[in-house]
Amino acid sequence: MxxxxxxxxxxxxxxxxxxxxxxxxxxxxxxxxxxxxxxxxxxxxxxxxxxxxxxxxxxxxxxxxxxxxxxxxxxxxxxxxQLNLVTDKVEGTLSIATTYTVIGYFLPFHIERLKRQFPAIDIQLFELNRESVEEGLLTNRYDIAVMLTSNILNPELMTEKLLSSQRRLWLPARHGLLEKDKVGLKEVSEEDYIMLTVDEASHSTLKYWSQSAYLPKITLRTSSVEAVRSLVANSQGVAILSDMVHRPWSLEGRRIETISLVDPIPSMDVGLAWRRNVEFTPAMEAVRSYFRRSFNIPE
The missing domain is CATH 1.10.10.10 (Winged helix-like DNA-binding domain superfamily/Winged helix DNA-binding domain)
Incomplete structure (x- = not known):
């Protein structure tokens, strides 16, 4: 077979x-x-x-x-x-700003493909927090950004969503909530909660919690996704994070399970951002077209 x-x-x-x-x-x-x-x-x-x-x-x-x-x-x-997409006709320098989560869990694979498809484009990467990325786009310090577009609020920036990563509840193996048919924020509020803070994760989390009648019982705040992963796997609490950063195993080799919650939890959206009314260079157009093809977004 x-x-x-x-x-x-x-x-x-x-x-x-x-x-x-x-x-x-x-x-x-x-x-x-x-x-x-x-x-x-x-x-x-x-x-x-x-x-x-x-x-x-x-x-x-x-x-x-x-x-x-x-x-x-x-x-x-x-x-x-993708072999038919390789071209050396587009050239120039392109500065791409990005944030911690995107550069860690999304961008490296695409940067490697972009450099092979467009070898004459000099791609320069910059990792910053959201505020610095937005300010850099508005002042033309960076040409384009790949970031969590669900966090952007500035009306002077245009965005294009590439993917939506669902947020789910992370649990250690054999946790009691895995036996329930339905789990919502009420049940999560009764558990110790590990709060991720990087890339405004805590702000996003508290935003949807505030729309419910419950609050998370936070026992630790950390900027490390790996710390959340290990703590959850070792039964030190639960967390609600996106599928994009989920891995089924902790560094210690312990299982991390996920549950979709019955309450409405917004997704984490990743996409492109640029200054409104900016004139796209050929390099910017090439990168934007690459991402549109990769995620089946109509031209």
């Missing part, structure tokens, strides 16, 4: 979600399709990739090794399908 890209995509979705049901929702397909694809994949590679537990799907040691290879396979396929 041959290995297919569909099997690889379903495997990655299940590994990232930790549950077949959630993977099926994310892929907009049936659970049976995901289950069948994974079983066929395991037969093809000759090893069990998941350990089935009452709480979800845990990667085996073979599964963790295969996950790394699966990411590489999809990346190579994407690269192959």
């Amino acid at each position: 041959s290995l297919s890209l569909r099997q690889i995509r379903y495997f990655i979705a299940t590994a990232e979600a930790g549950q077949v049901s959630q993977a099926a929702v994310n892929l907009s397909i049936s659970q049976s399709a995901v289950t069948t694809a994974i079983k066929d994949l395991e037969r093809t590679v000759g090893a069990g990739l998941f350990e089935r537990t009452p709480h979800g799907m845990d990667l085996t040691s073979a599964g963790r090794r295969f996950l790394s290879q699966a990411y590489e396979i999809l990346q190579k396929v994407e690269e192959a399908t």
Whole structure:
């Protein structure tokens, strides 16, 4: 039996979600399709990739090794399908401003592809907080920004959303809330809460909490996503963070589960930003077109 890209995509979705049901929702397909694809994949590679537990799907040691290879396979396929986009006709210097979360969890992959597709563009990256990015765009210090557009309020800036990353509740494995059919902010408010502060995360969090009848029981504030990951995995509290920064394992190798809450939680939006009425250079147009193609945004 041959290995297919569909099997690889379903495997990655299940590994990232930790549950077949959630993977099926994310892929907009049936659970049976995901289950069948994974079983066929395991037969093809000759090893069990998941350990089935009452709480979800845990990667085996073979599964963790295969996950790394699966990411590489999809990346190579994407690269192959983009060969016709490579051009050396666009040249110039492009200054891109970005923020901590975006440069850490979103941008590196795209920067590598941009530099291969447009080798004559000198891309200069700058990591700053939102206020500094906005000020730099308005004063022409930076040409364009890739940032959390859901945080931008300045009417002098234009934005274009690339993706919306859903925020979910992060829990340690075997947490009691995993057994409940429905979980909302009421149940979360009864748990110790780890508050992430970087990139105005605490402001965004308290904004939607303030619209409810509850408040989080904050036991620690930290600017480190890895600290939140480890603390949650080690049963020191829970957190509500986006799928973009979620990883199913802490640095200690402990499982981090996620739950979609019944209360309305706004997504974390990533996109492009630039000064209103700015004249786009060829380099700016090339980068904007690249992102539009990558995220299927109409030209």
